[in-house]
Amino acid sequence: MSKNKNLPIDATEHVASGGLLNRRLFLNTAIATTAALATTRAAYGQEVVGEGQEDWTLYPGSDALEYGERSRFEVERVKKFVPKVTEANEDYYALRTTNANSLTPHQHLTGTITPGGLHFSVTHHGIPDIDPDQHAVVIHGMVKQPIKLDINALENCPTVTREHFIECSGNSGALWSETARNITLDRSHGLVSGSQWTGVLLSTLLDECGVSPGAKWIVAEGADSGSLSRSIPFEKAMKDCMIAIAQNGERLMPNQGYPFRLLNPGYEGNTSIKWLRSIYVTDRPVMSRFETSRYTDRMPDGKSLQFSLEIDVKSMITRPSNAMSLPKHGVYEITGLAWSGRGKVSRVEVSVDGGTTWADAALEGPVHDIMLTRFRIPWMWDGGTAILQSRATDEFGRVQPTRTEMIARRGRNASYHFHAIHSWGVATNGEITHVYA
Amino acid sequence: MSKNKNLPIDATEHVASGGLLNRRLFLNTAIATTAALATTRAAYGQEVVGEGQEDWTLYPGSDALEYGERSRFEVERVKKFVPKVTEANEDYYALRTTNANSLTPHQHLTGTITPGGLHFSVTHHGIPDIDPDQHAVVIHGMVKQPIKLDINALENCPTVTREHFIECSGNSGALWSETARNITLDRSHGLVSGSQWTGVLLSTLLDECGVSPGAKWIVAEGADSGSLSRSIPFEKAMKDCMIAIAQNGERLMPNQGYPFRLLNPGYEGNTSIKWLRSIYVTDRPVMSRFETSRYTDRMPDGKSLQFSLEIDVKSMITRPSNAMSLPKHGVYEITGLAWSGRGKVSRVEVSVDGGTTWADAALEGPVHDIMLTRFRIPWMWDGGTAILQSRATDEFGRVQPTRTEMIARRGRNASYHFHAIHSWGVATNGEITHVYA
Numbered sequence: 001m002s003k004n005k006n007l008p009i010d011a012t013e014h015v016a017s018g019g020l021l022n023r024r025l026f027l028n029t030a031i032a033t034t035a036a037l038a039t040t041r042a043a044y045g046q047e048v049v050g051e052g053q054e055d056w057t058l059y060p061g062s063d064a065l066e067y068g069e070r071s072r073f074e075v076e077r078v079k080k081f082v083p084k085v086t087e088a089n090e091d092y093y094a095l096r097t098t099n100a101n102s103l104t105p106h107q108h109l110t111g112t113i114t115p116g117g118l119h120f121s122v123t124h125h126g127i128p129d130i131d132p133d134q135h136a137v138v139i140h141g142m143v144k145q146p147i148k149l150d151i152n153a154l155e156n157c158p159t160v161t162r163e164h165f166i167e168c169s170g171n172s173g174a175l176w177s178e179t180a181r182n183i184t185l186d187r188s189h190g191l192v193s194g195s196q197w198t199g200v201l202l203s204t205l206l207d208e209c210g211v212s213p214g215a216k217w218i219v220a221e222g223a224d225s226g227s228l229s230r231s232i233p234f235e236k237a238m239k240d241c242m243i244a245i246a247q248n249g250e251r252l253m254p255n256q257g258y259p260f261r262l263l264n265p266g267y268e269g270n271t272s273i274k275w276l277r278s279i280y281v282t283d284r285p286v287m288s289r290f291e292t293s294r295y296t297d298r299m300p301d302g303k304s305l306q307f308s309l310e311i312d313v314k315s316m317i318t319r320p321s322n323a324m325s326l327p328k329h330g331v332y333e334i335t336g337l338a339w340s341g342r343g344k345v346s347r348v349e350v351s352v353d354g355g356t357t358w359a360d361a362a363l364e365g366p367v368h369d370i371m372l373t374r375f376r377i378p379w380m381w382d383g384g385t386a387i388l389q390s391r392a393t394d395e396f397g398r399v400q401p402t403r404t405e406m407i408a409r410r411g412r413n414a415s416y417h418f419h420a421i422h423s424w425g426v427a428t429n430g431e432i433t434h435v436y437a
Numbered sequence: 438m439s440k441n442k443n444l445p446i447d448a449t450e451h452v453a454s455g456g457l458l459n460r461r462l463f464l465n466t467a468i469a470t471t472a473a474l475a476t477t478r479a480a481y482g483q484e485v486v487g488e489g490q491e492d493w494t495l496y497p498g499s500d501a502l503e504y505g506e507r508s509r510f511e512v513e514r515v516k517k518f519v520p521k522v523t524e525a526n527e528d529y530y531a532l533r534t535t536n537a538n539s540l541t542p543h544q545h546l547t548g549t550i551t552p553g554g555l556h557f558s559v560t561h562h563g564i565p566d567i568d569p570d571q572h573a574v575v576i577h578g579m580v581k582q583p584i585k586l587d588i589n590a591l592e593n594c595p596t597v598t599r600e601h602f603i604e605c606s607g608n609s610g611a612l613w614s615e616t617a618r619n620i621t622l623d624r625s626h627g628l629v630s631g632s633q634w635t636g637v638l639l640s641t642l643l644d645e646c647g648v649s650p651g652a653k654w655i656v657a658e659g660a661d662s663g664s665l666s667r668s669i670p671f672e673k674a675m676k677d678c679m680i681a682i683a684q685n686g687e688r689l690m691p692n693q694g695y696p697f698r699l700l701n702p703g704y705e706g707n708t709s710i711k712w713l714r715s716i717y718v719t720d721r722p723v724m725s726r727f728e729t730s731r732y733t734d735r736m737p738d739g740k741s742l743q744f745s746l747e748i749d750v751k752s753m754i755t756r757p758s759n760a761m762s763l764p765k766h767g768v769y770e771i772t773g774l775a776w777s778g779r780g781k782v783s784r785v786e787v788s789v790d791g792g793t794t795w796a797d798a799a800l801e802g803p804v805h806d807i808m809l810t811r812f813r814i815p816w817m818w819d820g821g822t823a824i825l826q827s828r829a830t831d832e833f834g835r836v837q838p839t840r841t842e843m844i845a846r847r848g849r850n851a852s853y854h855f856h857a858i859h860s861w862g863v864a865t866n867g868e869i870t871h872v873y874a
Contacts, residue, residue, distance in 0.1 A: 053573065064536060064564065065519075066517050066539070067516055071695045080501070080505075098500065100499070102501035110687075130508075132508075135490065159772070159813070196549070197548075198548045248552050248685065249550050249552050251515070254506075255501060333594070378595060
């Protein structure tokens with residue numbers, strides 16, 4: 001380990017017990033380099049290739065692709081978890097009728113934008129293969145003039161670009177289990193992803209149609225083989241819903257709703273109807289299959305909550321995690337993501353002693369409404385045991401609960417909207433496991 | 438065309454001649470829908486599939502992929518332009534020694550983030566296929582303690598995530614030609630792209646090494662077969678340069694420098710050395726091949742500018758463009774991207790009469806330092822001829838010049854840093870061509 005002798009590590013400011021350091025003190029900490037070189041090289045260009053390493057300059061390079069692909073060294077290392085219904089395993093997400101679900105491997109990702117190829121999908125009826133020239137959305141019902149738009153018509157409309165996350169209400173459902181299993185972050189928190197979306201605001205289109213008095217809900221329906229549909233309050237539809245025609249700059253991938261989807265910011269993911277083909281304006285919800293037999297929250301008394309649509313405040317530590325071990329004592333960055341379905345994340349605290357003491361992490365701005373926010377805090381690991389946790393607060397004062405608090409309130413019949421504090425246990429040998437704490 | 442009769446189009450506010458509308462008036466304009474439906478549908482779910490269209494609900498869906506791919510309907514429609522050295526064409530970018538260049542098709546993209554697969558690359562010696570376990574970067578020269586870091590060591594360092602564009606100084610070089618050719622936007626402006634980058638600030642690593650007094654430059658060198666290297670002022674290296682380990686959340690693609698590259702925000706792209714293997718701290722520039730025989734600007738008097746590193750203020754209209762025709766009279770959104778190598782874009786003006794009158798476009802925030810900024814303005818096309826232009830200003834008051842002004846200042850020996858106003862000519866039949874105006 002290299003260490004700047006002029007600025008010893010104990011000059012840094014401890015802000016909570018267990019080694020959490022002041023978030024402004026990133027510099028002059030002891031970085032765990034691959035190797036401290038014994039001598040300064042005398043001249044430019046001399047022996048920069050290390051012992052036992054390849055000199056890549058000896059090989060000719062390849063040509064460019066029309067659409068870039070990942071390195072062959074990444075393909076097996078970073079991929080989505082696709083639960084299989086045929087596997088006799090205990091995976092929560094395998095309790096499905098298709099193999100069309102996929103979960104984002106946040107343990108290997110950075111920043112706040114999820115690459116298109118790694119965005120999660122929950123798809124109850126498989127992924128349609130839609131020819132955009134043979135597909136349109138109809139806006140109808142309680143409107144003066146119904147309209148039909150295909151992708152070309154939508155591209156000619158006024159558009160907006162906004163960053164938003166989508167989270168399935170079933171995300172982290174595995175954590176309702178009685179005992180903690182050492183599952184990786186994709187399996188516990190892989191049903192949330194963040195994107196830069198471009199689309200046409202539904203308010204633009206509904207104004208164009210001329211909505212009739214008395215409209216209170218819209219019903220959005222997809223062109224998947226099960227015609228998944230959800231009722232959405234009209235007020236929310238007019239506030240910030242859009243028909244998304246692009247994700248991270250390019251058209252959506254098939255599993256994201258190609259050629260276009262509804263984007264319903266901050267509401268549970270299944271309301272952002274993919275392969276959108278109908279927006280029906282009405283005065284009441286339709287009580288469709290996916291808002292009655294599924295996606296309702298059962299309470300301790302056996303009754304169910306109706307239309308528990310908004311995503312709670314939540315966070316997760318993405319690194320370190322049980323996808324790695326800590327190779328040696330020293331300074332590490334604890335980083336992760338926080339989000340709220342109502343607006344901006346205002347604070348993320350981190351604890352390394354299982355919640356006894358907390359320190360504020362740095363939020364990496366600009367913080368967007370209803371978007372993943374990256375947090376970071378340096379941590380000096382001295383080799384002892386530790387329990388790493390993050391706790392998010394949003395601009396409305398909502399605070400992420402402990403698991404105990406959440407179960408006390410929601411009971412044990414629940415299966416959706418798990419958003420309690422998540423814990424990584426660190427052993428003295430640097431091994432990390434998922435624990436309940 | 439559907440039109441809200443209660444709010445006729447002439448109620449909108451004209452802000453420049455030729456039909457430019459107030460940027461806040463997006464609503465209640467005449468949207469060119471695919472079809473206005475003759476009657477309001479009587480009941481939910483009835484006949485939402487249009488005449489002659491497929492009913493996609495009749496087909497079973499497919500399974501999920503571990504890494505998502507684009508729709509088969511996008512593959513040929515949207516791809517990078519890869520100039521071939523073997524083609525006997527006049528394409529500016531084909532004057533290269535490899536087929537490893539690729540240009541971003543901005544005419545088909547939205548937002549500000551360029552998907553990884555569509556990020557441009559200029560690569561003089563082909564794309565190396567680097568095993569990250571066999572590659573490291575050495576920081577050495579005028580430092581107290583040289584260090585060597587591989588991707589794992591870099592991932593354990595304190596990191597930052599920032600959005601930045603990269604532009605090749607050769608971008609738009611085709612527009613130095615005497616006469617305008619009707620080239621698409623990828624061929625004229627495809628050597629700029631925007632990403633969310635995550636990396637370790639060079640200042641963090643240089644502080645860790647302990648830089649010796651008298652250091653004035655760094656020399657960054659890549660592991661491509663030509664060991665491309667550039668000298669960068671030390672002050673700039675300490676200000677905001679990073680070793681980028683991720684792009685849009687995932688590791689870099691091979692043509693972006695996998696496993697890591699230097700990111701030198703706002704300086705010409707070739708200084709953001711890919712496949713980085715050496716950072717050499719020194720007291721003078723090394724005058725390497727790519728900062729002498731290439732990438733210097735020849736002035737009218739035959740002398741060359743030394744180290745013209747900073748990218749100018751620039752913009753382009755991405756839609757409408759010559760990749761489309763205007764299908765009918767009506768309201769269109771004029772949208773595009775603006776950027777500055779020095780900081781934030783503060784203003785973008787749009788003209789539809791070849792620069793006689795200008796109107797302020799809306800900038801879509803948050804506006805980042807040294808990043809593509811999306812602008813938008815609605816335009817009522819009445820069917821006449823038009824010349825669409827955009828003019829960017831940055832927070833330092835730098836204004837994008839006209840082509841005439843630029844050639845008057847830079848002469849005709851120049852081949853880099855073309856950043857003048859670009860023009861789209863609209864004909865009465867809706868056809869669009871690239872013109873000089």
